[in-house]
Amino acid sequence: MTRTLQFFRTRCLDCNADFAMPALPDMSYGQFIWSGERGIGFAYFDACDSSIFEHIKSVMKRAVGYPTSPTHEDTDRFHFVVAGCARKIEGQQLVPHHVCPTCRSRNVSPDDNEPVADCQVEDASYDEFLAKPALEQILIVTILCNKWSKKRRSNL
Ligand SMILES: [Zn+2]
Numbered sequence: 565m566t567r568t569l570q571f572f573r574t575r576c577l578d579c580n581a582d583f584a585m586p587a588l589p590d591m592s593y594g595q596f597i598w599s600g601e602r603g604i605g606f607a608y609f610d611a612c613d614s615s616i617f618e619h620i621k622s623v624m625k626r627a628v629g630y631p632t633s634p635t636h637e638d639t640d641r642f643h644f645v646v647a648g649c650a651r652k653i654e655g656q657q658l659v660p661h662h663v664c665p666t667c668r669s670r671n672v673s674p675d676d677n678e679p680v681a682d683c684q685v686e687d688a689s690y691d692e693f694l695a696k697p698a699l700e701q702i703l704i705v706t707i708l709c710n711k712w713s714k715k716r717r718s719n720l
Contacts, residue, residue, distance in 0.1 A: 565687040567608055569597070573678040576664035577671045584680045585662050585672070598647040598688055600656035603665030607650055607658055607688035616690050620646050620705065623698075627705040641712045648708040649701075650688040658688065 569586035576583075586606055588595050594612040599605070611617045624630045624645060631638055643660040650658045661670045693701065 566684040567687070568682050569606075569608065569685045570679045571681045571683050572674045572676060573680050574662070574672050574674040576667060576669055577673055578669040579664060579667040581664055581666035583665055585674055586683065586685055587674050587676065596643070596647070596660060597662075597685070598650055598658035598660060599663050600653045601659050601663060601668075602656050603663035603668060605653035605656065606685050607653060608685045609646075609650070609688040614690075616649075617646065619694070620649055623701050623705045624709070627702045628709045641709060644712045645705055645708045647688075648711070649693045649704060650690060651692050653686075 569588070571584040571586050574583055574585040575581070583603075585599075586597055586608075588597060594610060596609045596611065598607045598609055609616075621630055621642070624642065630642070634642065647658045647660040652658070662672045662674070663670055664672050693704070696704070
């Protein structure tokens with residue numbers, strides 16, 4: 565499945581590169597855009613009509629634990645894991661934030677007033693992940709959690 569998303573002019577606040585990225589309208593509750601970790605390619609994910617959130621949460625509970633009252637940080641890590649479990653795009657793991665395709669900074673600023681095009685974006689696919697044995701799913705989620713912690717530490 566694909567859907568049409570509006571792409572907006574976006575500027576990288578670190579290297580000043582100019583590019584176009586998709587954005588969702590305000591109030592898009594439960595909808596996400598995952599980006600390739602090199603800033604190339606996007607996938608659309610709608611948590612409302614998918615059981616993926618609940619499934620990955622249950623895997624995460626078994627892998628590293630997931631609190632009943634998650635903090636902002638727990639939620640951030642959870643989104644990173646859910647994005648990371650989606651099928652890769654052009655060999656890139658997906659991440660839950662925009663990435664500058666030039667310098668890979670996540671410090672980018674879309675200009676909501678300047679739509680540049682309507683483009684087709686594929687739905688994030690979880691078929692490959694769901695087809696894996698339970699133990700392998702736990703391993704993948706554990707690796708993603710470690711990767712998230714490492715990234716977080718290096719950003720401090
Ligand atoms: Zn940049």
